Amino acid sequence: MAEPAVHKDPFGHHRVTVTRIVPMTATVKSYTLALQDDATFRFKPGQYIQLYVPKGDQSVAKPYSIASPPDQEREIELCIKRVEGGYVSTYCDRLAGGESFEIRGPIGKFFLREPIDSDLVFLATGTGVAPFRSMLRGLFPIGPGDTSWAPYQFSTDPAGPLPVRQAGAGRRHAWLFFGVRHEDEILYESEFLSMAERYPTFHFIPTISRPGRWQGATGYVQDHVPKHVTDPSGKQVYVCGLMPMIEAARAALKGMGFQREQIHYEIYT
Ligand SMILES: Cc1cc2nc3c(=O)[nH]c(=O)nc-3n(C[C@H](O)[C@H](O)[C@H](O)COP(=O)(O)OP(=O)(O)OC[C@H]3O[C@@H](n4cnc5c(N)ncnc54)[C@H](O)[C@@H]3O)c2cc1C
Structure with a gap:
């Protein structure tokens, strides 16, 4: 009799311990x-992990984007929003530190082409900014460990375009349009400001949909793209957030002349 096929999980499983919890906003x-x-x-x-938390005598898993800088290989940083009535996010919100979990990953194709x-x-x-925090820490190093970013294969053709990693001295630009409701909810704000200060080709545009005394950009994130990015040619766009924002961004980018193959999405369902 033929042996039944064994389907090995292609993704790694790891045990992890929560070593640090830092509140970033109220939620x-x-x-x-x-x-x-x-x-x-x-x-x-840009990739994510599945986090398994206990539920009764079972466990339940939810995906969370890896927010860590890419050369951090012994620790994984996540940023998780507590969703009203949400099981896993509320479970995480109640953690004190020291707990152990199983994770599975890395998973996903939402990474830089x-x-x-x-x-x-x-x-x-x-929290849709989490995968971009990871990408940007690799592209625009600001931490002491960031410079040894090895896993990425940049173009090595000396006649080719400069890798974005050298964008501070080079030709390629990157824009981060980051929308939140209130100005005290801009996650990783000081890091993005440092990058923008250090690298003239990194442009950080936080937008606030419910401004108080905020003097910067307001309204929805996609509405600001045409003010900064005028020509779609030679650009790749990465979009991450909840479905309504993805749909609005898709329509806005299409209206600007971006082609489908230039746009990459991660939808937080
Ligand atoms: C690839 C991927 C990566 C993700 N990465 C992150 C991440 O880095 N950080 C993060 O916080 N979340 C992330 N999410 C969302 C996350 O996986 C969960 O969906 C979220 O934490 C809610 O899970 P829950 O078990 O607490 O809620 P559930 O018990 O599953 O659901 C509660 C209800 O809340 C709704 N809901 C889910 N998320 C939100 C939200 N953000 N705002 C408002 N309502 C919501 C659901 O539709 C549902 O109706 C990611 C999702 C995907 C698919």
């Missing part, structure tokens, strides 16, 4: 998960 916290085994965790910035030889436009709302 979002940053969680650092340290790997318990000796393995290193290599991922492409290689070789990275185009200008990059990022659109995010809320």
Whole structure:
């Protein structure tokens, strides 16, 4: 009799311990998960993990984008918004630190298309900025560990366009349009401001939909793209957030003349 086919899970499983929890806003916290085994965790910035939390005598898994800088291989950072009535996000919100979980990953195809030889436009709302924080820490190094970003294969053709990683001295530009409701909800704000200060080709455009005394951009994130990005040619766009924002961004980008193959999405369902 033929042996039944064995379907091996192509994704790695790891035990992790919560080593650090930092409130970022009233509803979002940053969680650092340290790997318990000796393995290193290599991922492409933009990918996500499945986090398993207990529910009765079972467990339930939810996907969360990896927010860590790409050369951080022993710890994984997540940023999770507590959703009203949501099981896993509320469970995480109640953690004190020291707890252990199983994760599965890295998973997903939402990473930068290689070789990275185009200008990059990022659109995010809320915790949808998490995958971009990871990508941007690799593209525009600001931390001491950021410079050893190895997993990425940039274009090595000396006659080709400069890798975006060298964009501070080069030709390629990246824009981050980041929409939140209130000005105290701009996640990783100081990091993005440092990048913008250090690299003239990185442009950070936070937009606030319910402004108080905010002097910067207001309204919806997609409405600001045409003011900064005038020509779609030679650009790749990455969009991450909840479905209504993805749909609005898709329509706006189409209206600007972006082709379908230039636009990449991660939808937080
Ligand atoms: C690829 C991927 C990556 C993701 N990465 C992140 C991340 O980095 N950070 C993060 O916070 N979330 C992320 N999410 C969303 C996350 O997986 C969960 O959906 C979210 O935490 C809610 O799970 P829950 O178990 O708490 O809620 P559930 O018990 O599943 O659902 C509660 C209800 O809330 C709704 N809901 C879900 N998310 C939101 C939201 N953000 N705002 C308002 N209503 C919502 C659901 O539609 C549902 O009706 C990601 C989703 C995907 C698909």
